[in-house]
Amino acid sequence: MSEQFSNAFNFKEWSEERLAQVEQALKQGIDAQAPAGLGNAMRYSVLDGGKRLRPLLVLAAAQAVGVDLEAATVSDQPSALAAIHAACAVELIHAYSLVHDDMPCMDNDVLRRGKPTVHVKYGEAQALLAGDALQALAFEFLTPQDASTEVSVQAAQVGLLARAAGYEGMCGGQAIDLASVGLPLNEAQLRQMHLLKTGALLRCSVQLGAVSAGKPNTQVFEALSNFAQALGLAFQVVDDVLDVTADSATLGKTAGKDAASDKPTYVSLLGLTEAQKFAEKLYAESLAALDASGLSANATAALRALASQVVQRKN
Secondary structure: OOOOOOOOOOHHHHHHHHHHHHHHHHHHHOOOOOHHHHHHHHHHHHOOOOOOHHHHHHHHHHHHOOOOHHHOOOOOOHHHHHHHHHHHHHHHHHHHHHHHHOOOOOOOOOEEOOEEOHHHHHOHHHHHHHHHHHHHHHHHHHOOOOOOOOHHHHHHHHHHHHHHHOOOOHHHHHHHHHHOOOOOOOHHHHHHHHHHHHHHHHHHHHHHHHOEOEOOOHHHHHHHHHHHHHHHHHHHHHHHHHHHHOOHHHHOOOOOHHHHOOOOOHHHHHOHHHHHHHHHHHHHHHHHHHHHOOOOOOOOHHHHHHHHHHHHOOO
């Protein structure tokens, strides 16, 4: 499943530079002095952990449509700053969802990103508030008060993220997930659940990057959206595979949790081998969507590398 990329593109170097930008912005944006220790719980939830796939997708999509990410700290480069802010915003939404998902009223998990979950470390009430505050902070990132982002870009990004995070997306998918425990789902039902629960935010990540420089070409926007939709589903299929093939130390979270909770997964529905084949098929679909965008291979190199990372990951 390896994709060959131009020797001119160094994904490791690119991702390290992008992650440094995101990490710096998150550290500056999450106030450790928030009341009653709330800031500590928020920072624990977000900083120094996770794959940061969603922020990287934002930035890779922004680069694909011509945003100069090297200019992300330059005040006269609003599109670069908008992309960095959007990358932080989507990571905050993702982090808040994990905090809430891990709580006893939801998945009741004790391990996340290789360390105790937030409610284990800080208590359930503080975890609930930390998640709420992270969600609100995400939209602060998208609406900077210094006018560094065009109002039209702010509006587009806020709309995309709100829909992806709400009942039409992530929250709706989680509701289906909780209601489906112990129930037999067919492939169409399982696909719909994951397109909402996991896929909506991954798709939104690419869309946020695509609009960071203003309204993109329709063909490009649709192709990038199709790329992200295939990739989002592939991510979940691989997640289901890893849940039965990897251990907790490798995953950084509790392995075997889905089977123990009697949750429907692609492995339980298709079997391990067919689930792995399905992930490969979705990976091929994601690359075909990039080809249909009309963008050059150089422009989409980071997106292609991220797709490969998603399917080949071990945690």
